[in-house]
Amino acid sequence: METINIPTQTFKALGDPTRQQILGLLSDQELTIAQVAGHFDMTRAGVKKHMKILEEGRLITVRPKGRERLNSLNRDGFSAVADWVGYFDQFWDEKLNALKALVEEDLK
Amino acid sequence: METINIPTQTFKALGDPTRQQILGLLSDQELTIAQVAGHFDMTRAGVKKHMKILEEGRLITVRPKGRERLNSLNRDGFSAVADWVGYFDQFWDEKLNALKALVEEDLK
DNA sequence: GACAAGTAATACCTTTTGGTATCATATTGG
DNA sequence: CCAATATGATACCAAAAGGTATTACTTGTC
Numbered sequence: 001m002e003t004i005n006i007p008t009q010t011f012k013a014l015g016d017p018t019r020q021q022i023l024g025l026l027s028d029q030e031l032t033i034a035q036v037a038g039h040f041d042m043t044r045a046g047v048k049k050h051m052k053i054l055e056e057g058r059l060i061t062v063r064p065k066g067r068e069r070l071n072s073l074n075r076d077g078f079s080a081v082a083d084w085v086g087y088f089d090q091f092w093d094e095k096l097n098a099l100k101a102l103v104e105e106d107l108k
Numbered sequence: 109m110e111t112i113n114i115p116t117q118t119f120k121a122l123g124d125p126t127r128q129q130i131l132g133l134l135s136d137q138e139l140t141i142a143q144v145a146g147h148f149d150m151t152r153a154g155v156k157k158h159m160k161i162l163e164e165g166r167l168i169t170v171r172p173k174g175r176e177r178l179n180s181l182n183r184d185g186f187s188a189v190a191d192w193v194g195y196f197d198q199f200w201d202e203k204l205n206a207l208k209a210l211v212e213e214d215l216k
Numbered sequence: 217g218a219c220a221a222g223t224a225a226t227a228c229c230t231t232t233t234g235g236t237a238t239c240a241t242a243t244t245g246g
Numbered sequence: 247c248c249a250a251t252a253t254g255a256t257a258c259c260a261a262a263a264g265g266t267a268t269t270a271c272t273t274g275t276c
Contacts, residue, residue: 012123017116018265027199034221046266048223053264067221067274075200082193088186091135124233142253154234156254161232175242175253223272232263240255246248 007080013057014081018042019050023073026060030072115188121165122189126150127158131181134168138180 013019022036037047051071054060059077062069121127130144145155159179162168167185170177 008123008125008128011119015116015120015123016265020116023196027196032221033223043267044222045224045268049265064274067276069222073196073199078193078196081189085186085190085193088131088135088181091181092183126233140253141255151235152254153236153256156256157233177254217276219274219276221272221274223270225270226268228265228267230263230265233261235259235261236257237259238255238257241253243250243252245250 007057007077007084009053010057010059010077010080013053013059013077016050016053019054022047022050022054023059026071026073030063030070032068032070036071115165115185115192117161118165118167118185118188121161121167121185124158124161127162130155130158130162131167134179134181138171138178140176140178144179 018040021040025031025036025039033044033047033051036051037044040047051060051062055062057077058074058080060071061074062071064070126148129148133139133144133147141152141155141159144159145152148155159168159170163170165185166182166188168179169182170179172178
């Protein structure tokens with residue numbers, strides 16, 4: 001049996017509107033925490049907590065540049081979600097096959 | 109600009125291990141709330157709440173059968189997640205194109 | 217050392233999670 | 247048909263987790 005690891009932390013990270021917006025911002029360009037905070041009515045500390053959750057969900061990565069730390073999207077988390085959803089594609093395939101078998105049985 | 113609606117409720121529904129397990133059970137067969145509760149150390153009322161969240165995330169549907177109500181997977185939620193992830197695929201494409209452009213610039 | 221970015225600690229409030237209790241409804245047996 | 251039973255829906259409550267603001271501390275660059 002083929003198993004798949006469930007990206008719980010990734011889904012949790014995605015289940016918040018603020019974090020979704022942050023991802024949207026980062027899809028344009030990499031940003032510091034202060035720059036992200038500039039787009040919201042929120043303190044740097046508040047943004048930082050969301051960034052940590054996004055990082056734990058492997059949706060962003062951080063790289064130092066001078067005295068700043070630039071945050072950018074990380075493909076890992078997105079791939080994990082895509083894989084997980086793909087796993088359930090089996091289900092729909094089997095369901096369609098079962099339906100097809102039923103129909104063919106009817107035609108006999 | 110092409111927009112995409114963000115399935116927040118769906119991600120929220122997916123961000124819980126118990127609900128993920130429930131989806132796994134339902135990928136085998138449709139089940140009543142009582143049957144789902146049989147797989148967990150949880151009351152029917154507790155399970156019911158998870159089912160409601162899954163339903164709001166369009167991950168399951170319910171159909172009545174006698175005095176029972178059978179729960180099964182709903183493709184809508186899964187499709188929404190797939191679409192959303194697909195939207196971010198653009199990002200990786202653009203990033204690769206930018207990289208390619210840089211490399212070609214270098215070769216001049 | 218001064219400044220700006222980042223991080224840590226704390227407190228407050230809201231949301232989520234799960235339990236118990238209760239009620240309505242549908243089925244089944246007598 | 248009526249009583250007993252099983253299912254599921256809902257209301258209320260307590261504990262836990264999550265979100266935000268405030269304040270203060272650390273670190274890196276100039």
